[in-house]
Amino acid sequence: MPFAPLPAVAALLRFLPTLLLGLVGGAAALAVDLPLPWLLGAMIATTLVSLAGVRLRSPGRGRQGVLVVIGVMLGTAFTPEMTGDPRLWSASLSAMLVATAAMMAFSVWFSRRVAGHSTETALYAGVPGGVSAVTGMALSSGADLRVVGMTHAVRILVLLVAIPPVLKAIGHVDLAGATPDLAQWLWLPGPADAAWLAGAGALGAWLGRRLRLPNALLFGPALISSALHFTGVTHAALPPALIALAQVIIGVSVGVRFTGTSLAALGHTLAMAALQALCLLAIAILAAWAIHATTGVSLPAALLAYMPGGAPELSLVALSLGIDPAFVTAHHLLRITVLILLMPVLLAACRRLNA
Template identity: 30%
Template sequence: MLKDLKQLALTLMVCLVVGSLFQLLHLPAPYLLGSLFGTWIAGKFIPVSLGELGVPRWFHTIVVLGLSTLIGATFNPEMIPKLSLWAGTVFAMLVTTVIATLAGYQYLHRVRGYERNLAFLCSLPGGQAEVIALSRDLVDKDYVVAFCHLVRVVIVVGMIPLLLALTQGRDGVAASYEVTAQLPGILELPPLTLFEFLGIGIGGYFIAKWLRIPIPHLLGPLILSALVHLTGWVEVPRINEFILLAQITIGGGVGAKLSKIDSKELLSYFWDAITNAVIVVSIYCAVALTIGWLGDLGLMKMVLGFIPGGIYEVTVLALIFGFDVAFVAFHHTVRVLLIFLTLPLFASRMKSSR
């Protein structure tokens, strides 16, 4: 535990320093991007005697409990009629998931000569932790699977804030700073609201564990929070300090993983991972932009709802830039659930083919 706390303190310090610098430079999503690039670069140069950078799994889980609660809090009674309207875009997103996975698989298997199981696992657009965990039993080069998923997330996390800045200009970035600054702080909230926030997060997790719901630390608090907010029983606002903590935890975690990768060993896979990620992400973006344009649904809202950059990362960006968080979270949750629920079926077939 002491080792974890030392690692966490060092990581948070780097994230806060670089994030603050990015904020002074008025860059988009400063603490998310600052944490990612700060830990990535610093992790390569920090002496071993000081320890290594990283976010312990238990701390990441705690942050996800809170983040899932805040995602669920974006649902409200006025949103119930919208759920049926989202059926069409959800279906389109699921079809896109199949197409993008097949396209990435064909590139890695047919063009680059990857064996079937490795190509498939590298191309799945989501369920990163579960896919990486399963890959240890299914392929010999599980580190390549982890690297491909990491590259995809980094591309999305780095691209989306810049894309938002380009499409919305300086006003869009300034507006995101205003949105964040106007969020209430912990000390401004009544004790009952804090109790509700903690109760939904912890209670949702244990209920999900009891009901054996997959990904309990994500889906438990999210579903419970959405239910109590849709009924109007509680109203938990987005909390300033927690949004900041979520940014540096997610960004710092990804950057720390990148810093630990042996550059020489993975150099031969670098362009494969980049190309595969670009293929998969481009297909999602193309479909999202087409639907957004034809249906006049908002181009960037559709991109955020479709793009496979990790549910935590993309949802935080939606929170920061003031987009429809419920729309974004709902689409990503359905995509991750599809992958999570079908993965055991594919895994059994992969084991029999080895």
């Protein structure tokens, strides 16, 4: 009887060509000094190949593992030396919720009146974030799942591509950063630090699911890792190579969502999603500028915190660029939690208005 590889090994082998494409895209982006090279390079390469008609494999469960890694990484930003005015955080969190309400109102109106989608489709496609949870909730509704998924995918794509020029325009941000040398790329934490990091990931994933946190595999490990780092129990850091790999897989995860997409068949959906994303980006920029002007909150941090969607992606960008990842993560966690809790109420309200 021929040897049959384990399902996980077989899935990994099927995903390898996609991963290699992402790595090549990331390396090419690094070579031309593209900001966020591993993330954007992998995303752009896989998106272009997907839209060309090539069927690429998604990371599958591999993305879940990457979410745990990103969660642990986010926790390392919560150090005992971390500074922050609770009053400014409170003001910014409140402003973010107001901006989120404006984004939701615009998205639903746009999807219904301009794009012509149903109420259910407009609501689930318009949620500014939490794509995994929102898609799961949409399964039991009458929403068009293809439109919902494509709208979220295009929004994340547009936001990630827009981040470098927008941050460059507002200034005060080093988009290039330092490129690690070979010794830094090969650096690994010691056994004790590795044990702390692995323990934070495993315990956090269990706790996140136990508490039914939104995006449990991201925010559960982030909570445990932040507690360990903030109390000074450990100062363990993740190796640069693992961080780069996480960026590649997240970038690939965005790009492969366009696999099987026909530009001719879905041209209207893609165009409407892109236009909606640009309008939501404008709302986020205005809200970030307003809170910065009134309270002095960092404009780049507020911008990443207010951007409509993609908590793993935007938190990873904040980490990669050193833009107050704790601040950005806290905002996305609050927004996703509030939106998930309010979705049934919002859906009922939209149905009454359109009855």
